[in-house]
Amino acid sequence: MKLHLGDLYWDETRKNTDYLELKEDFDIDVLVIGGGMSGALISHELGLRGFETAVIDKKIPGYGSSDGNTGIIQYHSDDSLPEMIENFGEKQAVDFYRLSIEAMKRLGEIAESLPEDTGYKKTHSLLLAAKEENTSELRENNRILNHYGFPSEYIDQETLEKNYNIHAYGALKTGSDAELNPFKMVQALHKENLKRGVKVYKNAPADKITEKENGFVITSGSFTINAKKLILAMGYAKDVYPNIEEALERNTTYSFVTEKIHEKLWGKEEMIWDDEDPYVYFRKLEDHRVIAGGRDEKGEKLSSLENIEKETNKIYETICGYYPDFKAKIAHRWQSVFGESKDGLPFIGRDEENKDKYYAFGYGGNGTCYSVMASMIIADFLEEKEHPLAYTTKYPREKN
Secondary structure (H helix, E strand, C coil): CCCEEECCCHHHCCCCCCCEECCCCEEEEEEEECCCHHHHHHHHHHHHCCCCEEEECCCCCCCCHHHHCCCEECCCCCCCHHHHHHHHCHHHHHHHHHHHHHHHHHHHHHHHHCCCCCCCEEEEEEEECCCHHHHHHHHHHHHHHHHCCCCEEEEEHHHHHHHHCCCCCEEEEEEEEEECCHHHHHHHHHHHHHHHCCEEEECCCCCEEEEECCEEEEEECCEEEEEEEEEECCCCCCCCCHHHHHHEEEEEEEEEEECCCCCCCCCCCCEEEECCCCCEEEEECCCCCEEEEEEEEECCCCCCHHHHHHHHHHHHHHHHHHCCCCCCCEEEEEEEEEEEECCCCCEEEECCCCCCEEEEECCCCCHHHHHHHHHHHHHHHHCCCCCCCHHHCCCCCCCC
16 A cells, blocks of 8 residues: 655755565564554663563565654544544543643653654644634633643633734644654654564564464565564555444545745744644754645545645645745655554554554544554553553543
8 A cells, every 4th residue: 555655855964774585484472563653662661660572564664654754643543532522522532632741741751761863842733713613612622731730721812923924713732742753753663672682673574463372473475573562553555454444434635845944933933833724834844844744535545646735735725824034945745655544543552352453543633642552552461551541542442
């Protein structure tokens, strides 16, 4: 399944880690299939906790789903807390948001522990009201978030223009957010994994998975891997975990990166997204460019370079409406496939029929945050304990 079309940017920012090549059969306690953001974070956590772990990726880690990631990491989900309370009930909704905050904190600890730069920076986000009638919903969202202790504040139109030079009808400002370079993060995590003894293999697809009474047999090319525990973390790839297929959809999104910008931008250069459907999002990169995305389309079919140019130009125009001083030229444009769960929650947990199989599919707009959740939840399961908030992401979902 092809995940991207166009001129991507991230792989220009760092050389690949020196991965292993699969040259012989081997046995392992824990095998992670998929070396992108989820697989990198999970295997890093397992390595820290002393598990004998290996990772296999069908290509080179970081070039799959993670390569389309814009590096906007937030605790606030695409579905607001009031929306989640309506859909799942108060306890599960609030617990999921608490799990998101915990994951954001853990992400910061991981990024700061790595010896090389990953573009990680703690920051704030602004969720803009694109229409005047949307401000009441943002105010209510802020009230509910504050009620449960989540970091947010409402910013009115006058303050937004005066202090941030952003033109919208109002905004929800959230804290505990972060930005990073997802490609650098994946490569840096795996570099440390390899140092710690985690085996990370490139060009090693899982051609066949056979479940045995006491483990799994994975065929990759002409080689066989015997694993006691199996973790599925293959991003947005299709049909890798049939249990969840009926509960998700795959769509596409458009993104661009500009040439370098030397002048200061809006406010304190917060990450920005709006409340349109589909929404637009943008932020400043560590190398003084702007990355932006949005205009999501239903279905997994990639279009054409001509259409990518048209859609990214529309994103650019939207940004100019919010920030009229935006003058940078677009240098890279692409379209990517991404996955969304139909109920707005990721799929993370232990398989109901095989206690030695685990799944980590961070479907949704906060994929990196969800990948950190997966690393915590699955590592706890492997230590024969259950994270107290793990119930919020399991599938099938718990009934209210």
